[in-house]
Amino acid sequence: MLISIILFFLIVIAVSLFIARYRKHSNKKTDRRSRETWAIGIYKGPSPLQLSPAADISNPILTAKDVTDIKARFVADPFMIQNKEGFHLFFEVLNDSSDLGEIGYAFSADSQHWQYRNIILKKRFHLSYPYVFFWDNRYYMLPECSDSGGIQLYEAKRFPDQWELAATILKGNGRFSALADPSIIHYKNRWYLFSYAIKSKNLHLFSSDALNDGWKEHPKSPIITASPQFARPAGKLVISDGTIYRYAQDETPHYGTRVWAFRITELTELMYNEEAVGDEPILQPGNELWNKDGMHTVDAHKSGSGEWMAFVDGFTIKADPLTV
DSSP: HHHHHHHHHHHHHHHHHHHHHHHHSSTTTTTTGOOOOOOOEEEEEEETTEEEEEETTTTBBBBBOOOOSOEEEEEEEEEEEEEEEEEEEEEEETTTTTTTEEEEEEEESSSSSSSEEEEEOSSSSSOEEEEEEETTEEEEEEEEEEEEEEEEEEEETTTTTTTEEEEEEOOOOOOGGTTTEEEEEEEEEEEEEEETTTTTEEEEEEESSSSOOOOOEEEEOOOOOOSSSTTEEOBOOOTTTEEEEEEEOSSSSSSTTTEEEEEEESSSSOOOOEOOOOOSSSSSOOSGGGGTTEEEEEEEOOOOOSSSEEEEEEEOOOOOOOOO
C-alpha cells in the first residue's frame, strides 16, 4: 500500500514537471516569436524595387544593444523622415519586461552613423510600425496600435520627442476590431489608408477628404482577401515616376519572411486596381546573421542624386534553449 502511494506521488510529480516544462516552452520567453532577434539596416538601389545591402553602410545600423533606457528584446519597423537637421529614425522597440512594443528614436547627420536617443512614445498597449510623415507644416505618426481598439493619429508637439494623440481616425468594431500596420498616402487631393485585418487576413482600404476625420471604407475594400502572403502592409507607400507602389509582407511559411511589391494602377474614390511587380520578392532573407531568417519592412526614400535609400529590418532566430 505504501509503495503504491509513493508511486502515485512520483507519477504526480513527474506529470507536474512535464506540464511546467511544456508551459515554459510555450511562454513568451521560449516560443519562436520571442526568439526572433530583429535589427535595422539600410539598403540602396536605383529604384524602390531594386534594393540591396548598401556598400557604404555597416549593417545593421541599430540593434537591441543600442537601446539604453529600457531592456529591449529587439528593434524593428523602421520609418525615417529627413529635415534640415538630418535623418530622424523611428522604430518599434520591444520592451523585454512588459512584452509590449514602444516607439524609439535615433538620429544621424549623415545616414551612416546613428545614435539611439530614447523612447518617445509608450502606452498601456502595444505600439509598433511608426509610420511618420510631414503634412501642412506638421509632423504626424500613424503607429500600429490595434490593441487600443482603433487606428490613432499622433501629432508632434515638439519634434521629434513629444507626441500627442490628435485623433482616433478609425474605431475598432466588428471586422475592424484589429486593424494592423496602417499605411497612409495623400494622392490627388484625397487621403487613402491601407490596413490589415489580422483575423481574416484581408487588406482593407479607406479614404477621406480630411486627415483627422471623415474616413469611410472604400467601395472596393477589402482589396485582398484571406491572403497571409500579399495582404499585410510592409512599409511606406512610395511614388516613383508618377506610379504608386505598395509593399506587402509575406507571412508564409511564417511571420516576416519576405517582402513583395505591387504597382497601383488605379486609385480613386471609387476604383482600385493593382498588379504584382515581377515574380520575385524585393526583400528576402539575407546572407548575414542579422537578417538570415527573414525581412518584413521597407521604408524607401529617393535622394537628391536619384539613388534610393531604404530602411529595412531583418531577423535571426536564436536557438531554443530546451533543444540544445
